Amino acid sequence: MEKSPQEFDRLLTQVLSEVGAFQVVVPHRKDAEYDFRVVKPDGSEFEVDVKEFKRITPATAESACMTLKRHSEATGAQPMIYAAIVSDRTSEIAARHGVSWLDYAGNCRLVFPKHGIFVRQSGIDNPFGKQLPKVLNVFSTKSSRVVRAMLQEPTRGWQLNELAGHPDVRVSPGLMSRIKRSLVEGGYALMLEGQLYLKRPDDLFKDWVEHYQTHKPKEWGFYMRGEPEQVEQQVATWCSETGNEHALSRFSAAWRLAPEVRYNVVSFLVTTRATLAEPMLKLFKQYGARKVESGANLILQIADDESYLSNRVGDALKTTSPLQTYLDLMAMDGRGEEAAVAIYDKYFKLKFAEASELAMENHEGN
Numbered sequence: 392m393e394k395s396p397q398e399f400d401r402l403l404t405q406v407l408s409e410v411g412a413f414q415v416v417v418p419h420r421k422d423a424e425y426d427f428r429v430v431k432p433d434g435s436e437f438e439v440d441v442k443e444f445k446r447i448t449p450a451t452a453e454s455a456c457m458t459l460k461r462h463s464e465a466t467g468a469q470p471m472i473y474a475a476i477v478s479d480r481t482s483e484i485a486a487r488h489g490v491s492w493l494d495y496a497g498n499c500r501l502v503f504p505k506h507g508i509f510v511r512q513s514g515i516d517n518p519f520g521k522q523l524p525k526v527l528n529v530f531s532t533k534s535s536r537v538v539r540a541m542l543q544e545p546t547r548g549w550q551l552n553e554l555a556g557h558p559d560v561r562v563s564p565g566l567m568s569r570i571k572r573s574l575v576e577g578g579y580a581l582m583l584e585g586q587l588y589l590k591r592p593d594d595l596f597k598d599w600v601e602h603y604q605t606h607k608p609k610e611w612g613f614y615m616r617g618e619p620e621q622v623e624q625q626v627a628t629w630c631s632e633t634g635n636e637h638a639l640s641r642f643s644a645a646w647r648l649a650p651e652v653r654y655n656v657v658s659f660l661v662t663t664r665a666t667l668a669e670p671m672l673k674l675f676k677q678y679g680a681r682k683v684e685s686g687a688n689l690i691l692q693i694a695d696d697e698s699y700l701s702n703r704v705g706d707a708l709k710t711t712s713p714l715q716t717y718l719d720l721m722a723m724d725g726r727g728e729e730a731a732v733a734i735y736d737k738y739f740k741l742k743f744a745e746a747s748e749l750a751m752e753n754h755e756g757n
Contacts, residue, residue: 399441399473399493400427406499410510415439426468429506437506438468447472449480449578453590456488469503475519480577480598495519527573530602536560536698537570538599541580541589542714543702545739545746548586559701581750590750592743600721607722608660608694612687613680619643622657622689625678627708630661633670637661638703640692641719642730644710651733652726658690660700660711660719666693692719713738 400415407413407429414430426441440463442455452472459470472485472492482500485492493499496517501510529538540560541549554560555567562570571587574580579595580587589595615622623643630637639647642654664670674680680689694700702712710716713734720731 399443402495402497403427403429403439403493406493406497406501406510406512407508409512410508431506435506437503438466439471440466440468441471441473444472444474447474447477447481448576449478449484450576450581452481452484453578456485456490459490460488469506471501476517480594483594484578527569528602529570529573529577529579530599530606532606532696533562534566534570534573535599536562536696537567537574538595539698539701539714541587542592542596542739543712545589545592545742546749548583548588550586554587559698588750589746592739592746596717596739596743600718603718604722607719608692608699611666611691611693612683612685613674613689613691614683614687615678615680615689619655619657619688623659623708626657626659626674626689629670629674629678630659630665633665633673635661635665635670636697636700637665637709638700639705639708639710640716641690641723641727644704644716645720645730645734647710648704648713648716649730649733649737652730656688656690658692658719660692660694660715662694662697662700665691 400417404413404415407415411432413432416428416430418426418428427439428436429439430436440459442459444451444455447455455472456470459472462468463470470490472490473494474492475495477485477492477494477498482492486500486502489502491499491501491503493501494517496515496519497512498515498517499510499512501508527534529535537554537560540554540557541547551567551571552564555562555564571580571582574587575582579589579591581590582588615625617625623639627637638644638660639658640660641658642652642656643658645652646654699715700711702714703709704712711719717731717734717739720727720734
C-alpha cells in the first residue's frame with residue numbers, strides 16, 4: 392500500500408473503538424495472504440484484505456471490488472477498500488459486492504457480518520476530497536441528451552462523433568468527450584474498441600430519476616370543460632394551430648403505453664412557445680381554458696429542451712417516449728411510481744438486463 396500501513400492501522404482502530412476495544416495488527420510475514428489482522432475484544436481474530444487508492448472512481452471500484460471479493464473467497468479475509476475519498480456511487484458498488492470501505496478522514500461502511508460488526512460513519516470533513524477534479528454532471532439539460540440517446544438503445548455501441556452528431560443530441564465534440572469521461576468514471580459506461588457502451592443502464596436511469604425529481608419541467612394548471620378524451624383532443628388541436636410541438640405525458644401517456652391505471656387529469660408536454668401571449672390567449676378565448684391554482688384537470692409541462700419530446704409514440708395523438716414518461720411519472724407524488732413500474736417492466740427491464748450482461752462479458756474479456 393502506498394500510504395503508511397500504520398496510519399491505516401490507527402484509523403481503523405479508532406473507528407472500531409466506537410463499538411469495542413478492537414486492535415488492528417500488521418502481519419509480520421511479508422508473504423501473508425492478508426493485509427491486517429483485527430483482534431476483537433474477546434480475543435478472537437479475523438483478517439482484512441485491503442486495497443488502497445489515492446483516487447477511486449466507480450469504474451475502478453467495480454474492478455477492484457471484483458478482485459477483492461475473489462481473493463477474500465479464497466483466503467477468508469474480509470475485503471475492504473481504503474481511499475482518499477469514496478463517492479456515493481462507489482459506496483453503492485462496494486455494498487453490492489459485499490466490500491467494506493474506509494476513507495482517509497474516517498468516513499466508512501464496515502460490514503463484517505460473520506463477526507457481528509456493522510459500522511457506518513458519514514459527514515466527517517474530508518480535505519482529501521478537495522483535491523479531486525470536478526466531475527461533469529451528465530444529467531444536466533444538455534448533457535442528458537447523450538444519456539437519453541444511449542438509454543433508448545442500451546445495447547448499442549457508439550462512436551463518439553456519431554453520438555455527438557445524433558439528431559437528438561447535437562453537442563460539441565469537446566462536450567461529448569467530457570460526458571464520455573464522466574460516464575466511464577462514474578461506472579455507467581465503458582469504452583470498447585473505440586465505441587462507448589452502457590455498462591449499468593439501471594444505475595444510470597435510477598440516478599437520472601433522482602436528479603430529474605428536482606429539475607423537472609415547470610407545470611401550469613388549467614381547467615377545461617369536458618371528459619379527458621375531449622380535453623386531449625382540444626389541446627392537441629390548439630397545439631397544432633399554434634405551431635407548438637407537443638405530446639401527451641404522465642398518466643395520459645402511461646394509459647396508452649401500458650394501461651394499468653385510470654386518470655382524470657390530462658397532461659401534455661409542450662415547448663416554451665406554448666406560454667407566449669398569443670397561444671395562451673387562443674387557449675383561453677377559443678377553447679375556454681382558465682388558469683387555476685387548484686382543481687386543474689389539465690397540466691401543461693413546459694419542456695426547457697427539445698430532447699424531452701424526442702422519440703414520441705403514436706399516430707395522430709402522440710405520447711412522450713416511454714423513457715420520458717417514466718421520468719415524469721417518477722417525479723410525481725402518489726400513484727406515479729405504480730404506473731412508472733409498468734412502463735419500466737414493458738419497455739426497459741429486459742433491454743437493460745441484456746445491456747448489463749453484454750457489458751459484463753466485454754469487461755471480463757478485456
